[in-house]
Amino acid sequence: MARAPIVWRLGTVTEIIEETPHARTIALDAPDWPGHLAGQHVDVRLTAEDGYQAERSYSIASAPESTMLELTVERINDGEVSPYLTEDLRAGDQFELRGPIGGPFTWRVQDGGPLLLIAGGSGLVPLMAMLRHRAANGSDVDTRLLVSARSQADLLYRDELARLAQADGLEASYTLTRSRPEGWTGFDRRVDAPILTRVGPSPATAPLVFVCGPTPFVERVADRLVELGHRPQAIRTERFGPTGV
Amino acid sequence: MSPISRGFRGRPRRDVDPARIPPGQYTVNDFPVLSAGPTPRTPLDEWSFTIQGEVDRPVSWPWADFLALSSETITVDIHCVTKWSKLDTTWTGVSVDTLLEGIDTEAAYVTAWCDGGYTTNLPLDDVTGGRAWVAYRFGGDPLDPEHGGPARLLVPRLYLWKSAKWVRGLTLTLEDRPGFWEAAGYHNRGDPWAEQRYWSD
Numbered sequence: 545m546a547r548a549p550i551v552w553r554l555g556t557v558t559e560i561i562e563e564t565p566h567a568r569t570i571a572l573d574a575p576d577w578p579g580h581l582a583g584q585h586v587d588v589r590l591t592a593e594d595g596y597q598a599e600r601s602y603s604i605a606s607a608p609e610s611t612m613l614e615l616t617v618e619r620i621n622d623g624e625v626s627p628y629l630t631e632d633l634r635a636g637d638q639f640e641l642r643g644p645i646g647g648p649f650t651w652r653v654q655d656g657g658p659l660l661l662i663a664g665g666s667g668l669v670p671l672m673a674m675l676r677h678r679a680a681n682g683s684d685v686d687t688r689l690l691v692s693a694r695s696q697a698d699l700l701y702r703d704e705l706a707r708l709a710q711a712d713g714l715e716a717s718y719t720l721t722r723s724r725p726e727g728w729t730g731f732d733r734r735v736d737a738p739i740l741t742r743v744g745p746s747p748a749t750a751p752l753v754f755v756c757g758p759t760p761f762v763e764r765v766a767d768r769l770v771e772l773g774h775r776p777q778a779i780r781t782e783r784f785g786p787t788g789v
Numbered sequence: 790m791s792p793i794s795r796g797f798r799g800r801p802r803r804d805v806d807p808a809r810i811p812p813g814q815y816t817v818n819d820f821p822v823l824s825a826g827p828t829p830r831t832p833l834d835e836w837s838f839t840i841q842g843e844v845d846r847p848v849s850w851p852w853a854d855f856l857a858l859s860s861e862t863i864t865v866d867i868h869c870v871t872k873w874s875k876l877d878t879t880w881t882g883v884s885v886d887t888l889l890e891g892i893d894t895e896a897a898y899v900t901a902w903c904d905g906g907y908t909t910n911l912p913l914d915d916v917t918g919g920r921a922w923v924a925y926r927f928g929g930d931p932l933d934p935e936h937g938g939p940a941r942l943l944v945p946r947l948y949l950w951k952s953a954k955w956v957r958g959l960t961l962t963l964e965d966r967p968g969f970w971e972a973a974g975y976h977n978r979g980d981p982w983a984e985q986r987y988w989s990d
């Protein structure tokens with residue numbers, strides 16, 4: 545892929561989709577979008593009337609094959625940018641964005657597998673782009689997805705993931721760390737070594753591993769994976785949020 | 790001119806001098822983390838720091854010898870390409886000038902290399918003349934592995950990816966060789982004041 549210069553473009557919101565009580569997907573029309581790889585992100589720049597600007601990064605949720613560019617933003621209470629994007633933004637609004645950005649945290653079907661995707665909260669967004677890319681290409685590469693969320697209501701893309709998991713080779717597992725609905729059969733605690741072992745695939749099969757989420761989540765999961773024998777070089781991480789200190 | 794984002798007011802920080810914040814950055818009080826893989830953990834008795842490449846003889850310091858080198862404590866602002874800036878951070882480490890003392894070289898560039906396989910490239914001018922350190926203490930405490938401990942390069946003048954975490958040595962080179970993020974589309978120099986985030990900036 546020849547590299548297109550990373551320049552600011554004016555995106556127009558075509559649709560806003562309510563994913564969870566706290567998260568919205570923003571579908572954008574971005575003129576002359578150069579295309580992207582699953583896992584990459586964009587920089588978003590908002591400008592206030594007095595000229596004040598704020599920039600943040602958001603992963604691309606849509607597959608490279610999709611005609612729309614989609615971001616999924618989770619509202620951070622008392623955040624500066626995410627409350628605006630999830631609550632004030634309407635179809636027809638415009639904001640600046642540039643990208644695609646990011647190299648190591650990407651996956652293409654020709655990279656093969658097995659694939660182990662581990663998400664904490666909105667860390668699912670770039671992994672969803674990988675799963676959509678996989679589906680768009682009819683790939684049946686052995687893929688394990690592990691999603692950690694606070695509660696069932698916080699799970700992003702639930703219906704679509706259930707649909708995707710009916711196809712060959714994709715196994716989706718969930719762990720709910722704060723509250724669980726009655727009859728919940730998934731995991732019920734923070735990701736630990738026994739969960740990772742259950743989800744697989746075994747380190748012996750040398751999977752490509754992508755871990756994304758808040759910093760403490762990614763740190764913990766990556767440490768456990770290394771302890772279980774996954775090669776550090778095969779573990780790609782993307783850290784979204786604060787350190788929690 | 791950027792178009793106005795309808796209804797966006799933002800939350801400019803009034804308690805920080807805007808002249809200290811490079812374009813597109815915002816200040817944080819915590820210390821976020823950017824790295825492409827798991828955090829390496831090298832035992833100190835296996836740790837050493839090496840200067841090699843375009844030098845007559847490579848030099849290497851085991852951990853204890855490295856700590857015995859004359860150190861400096863500095864307070865600087867740091868700027869991460871993921872947009873956060875942290876003001877008035879205090880570090881202790883060895884100036885790269887000290888490490889290069891007595892080394893005769895034709896090199897114009899350095900590649901910093903690290904545990905975990907990470908590399909980053911810099912012009913020699915950006916790491917000499919009091920512009921760079923190999924830091925092993927942060928805010929008075931030993932540097933956390935998460936933030937690059939036991940030791941990281943510290944080049945506060947450039948985006949923080951140039952301040953390579955888990956650094957183990959510098960290779961002096963005649964030519965510029967793009968490192969990990971530089972080869973992945975990030976800017977070759979990474980000056981936050983010129984907002985040099987990506988290769989085409």
Ligand SMILES: Cc1cc2nc3c(=O)[nH]c(=O)nc-3n(C[C@H](O)[C@H](O)[C@H](O)COP(=O)(O)OP(=O)(O)OC[C@H]3O[C@@H](n4cnc5c(N)ncnc54)[C@H](O)[C@@H]3O)c2cc1C
Nearest residue numbers: 600601602603616617618623624625626666669784785786
């Ligand atoms: C490469 C990259 C990709 C990203 N992709 C996405 C994405 O796809 N979807 C998405 O929703 N976000 C994503 N983020 C995070 C996003 O860039 C913002 O950090 C986030 O939206 C918060 O911005 P804010 O202005 O609302 O909060 P800020 O005003 O920046 O922060 C307000 C407070 O919230 C805390 N905070 C910031 N982020 C988090 C968090 N994640 N969890 C808990 N507390 C937090 C801050 O420490 C601060 O105390 C990504 C970040 C990076 C670096």
